[in-house]
Amino acid sequence: xxxxxLVDLTDGVLTLVLNRPDRLNALTDxxxxxxxxxIQRAHDDADVRAVLLTGAGRAFCAGQDLGDRDPRRGxxxxxxxxxxxxxxxxxxxxxxxxxxxxxxxxxxxxxxxGANIALACxxxxxAQSARFIxxxxxxxxxxxxxxxxxxxxILGEARAKALALTAEPLPAQQAADWGLIWKAVADEALxxxxxxxxxxxxxxxxxxxxLTKRLIQAAATNSLDEQLDLERDAQRKAGRSAxxxxxxxxxxxxxxxxxxxx
Ligand code: T3D
Numbered sequence: 001x002x003x004x005x006l007v008d009l010t011d012g013v014l015t016l017v018l019n020r021p022d023r024l025n026a027l028t029d030x031x032x033x034x035x036x037x038x039i040q041r042a043h044d045d046a047d048v049r050a051v052l053l054t055g056a057g058r059a060f061c062a063g064q065d066l067g068d069r070d071p072r073r074g075x076x077x078x079x080x081x082x083x084x085x086x087x088x089x090x091x092x093x094x095x096x097x098x099x100x101x102x103x104x105x106x107x108x109x110x111x112x113x114g115a116n117i118a119l120a121c122x123x124x125x126x127a128q129s130a131r132f133i134x135x136x137x138x139x140x141x142x143x144x145x146x147x148x149x150x151x152x153x154i155l156g157e158a159r160a161k162a163l164a165l166t167a168e169p170l171p172a173q174q175a176a177d178w179g180l181i182w183k184a185v186a187d188e189a190l191x192x193x194x195x196x197x198x199x200x201x202x203x204x205x206x207x208x209x210x211l212t213k214r215l216i217q218a219a220a221t222n223s224l225d226e227q228l229d230l231e232r233d234a235q236r237k238a239g240r241s242a243x244x245x246x247x248x249x250x251x252x253x254x255x256x257x258x259x260x261x262x
Contacts, residue, residue: 005034006056007041012049012202012261013195014042021057026065027113032087039094042102049261050202051098052194053121054105063112063135084144088113092146095120096217099210101201105194106172106181111135116147119154122213123197124181126172127190132180137167153220154180205243206261 006017016038018025027035042048055061069078095102095117104121111133118124118132126132134151136143143151143164151160155178163170172184185193201209211234219227238244243259250257 003034004028004031005038007034007038009045009048011199012047013052013198014038014045014048014050015052015054015195015198018053018055018061020065021055021059023065023067024059024062024109024111025055025057025114026062026067027087028065028068029087031065032091036091036094039091039098039102042098042100043094046261048100049204049206050100050198051102052105052198053102053118054191054194055107057108059108059114060104060106060110060118060130061114062109063114066139080141088145092117092120096146099213100206101198101204101209101213103194103198103201105190106130106132107187107190109133109169112141113145113147116143116145116150119150119180120146125183125185125190125194125197126175126181127187128172128184129187130172130184131169132163132172132175133167133169134164135167137165151180154178203259204261205238205241205247205257205259207241208238208243211238 002019004019006019008015016035018031018035020026020028020031039051042051101123102121104118104124106118106124106126107130108127109131110118112135115132115134134143134147142148148164151163159178162168170180172181175181176184215227215230215234218230222230242262246259247257
């Protein structure tokens with residue numbers, strides 16, 4: 001049986017490739033669990049210092065595999081609240097709580113939960129030809145995988161509502177212009193740029209990068225006072241790290257820093 005998620009760890013970058021290209025990498029139960037195991041490994045394995053998530057073939061991910069939800073097979077309607085709790089929400093929480101950077105290379109269409117899994121990542125690059133589609137409205141569902149949260153936070157209500165209610169495809173360049181993603185890049189350059197970014201993050205001061213991720217995620221709901229306290233605590237930890245000592249020493253010695261992620 002083919003692996004539904006390909007996993008590779010090289011030079012500190014854990015690359016996870018969604019791998020059902022003939023179904024546009026639509027998510028099956030097996031794939032959900034493989035993706036989650038990959039992100040969990042990034043939590044547990046100190047050799048992982050950055051994650052790169054992408055898709056095989058012409059799509060990033062078309063969301064839930066609808067073949068697994070065929071109502072023509074009969075039986076009771078599925079409890080989709082339960083499928084979110086079982087399959088989607090733990091993975092979304094694992095991505096957001098990972099103290100290491102997660103780069104997403106959106107190599108093609110990202111629809112439904114596929115779009116929203118991408119938006120949960122820390123830095124999103126997309127091929128110029130990619131599109132983001134909140135496909136849920138087309139099949140009578142609501143945005144999930146954190147989409148109602150991330151779209152509204154990043155874009156504001158007007159754009160979030162229009163995307164979610166119309167399910168209109170959002171081209172990668174417009175997503176970048178609106179600040180929904182980091183960059184749209186030429187299709188042929190996507191993987192080189194995403195890999196180079198992930199590699200450079202993996203060679204970075206992992207502890208400090210993890211603290212930075214936490215600070216930025218907390219900022220949306222914190223008051224300035226709360227955020228200043230959080231910065232103080234985070235800077236205290238960062239200031240005690242070996243990577244901070246190395247960073248300052250390297251600066252003073254006019255050489256590149258050699259961070260060890262601790
Ligand atoms: O269920 C729960 O647990 C709740 C959670 C839900 C989360 C969700 O993600 S709900 C949203 C599910 N996703 C969608 O509704 C998107 C469905 N797909 C599309 O709208 C289109 O395929 C795309 C816009 C993504 C791409 O269009 P296009 O024209 O480039 O490709 P295509 O021809 O539609 O698709 C190619 C093949 O992939 C095709 O199969 P075929 O004809 O070659 O045998 C198509 O059926 C298959 N495919 C695409 N998306 C899915 C899929 N098969 C199963 N599930 C899919 N989601």
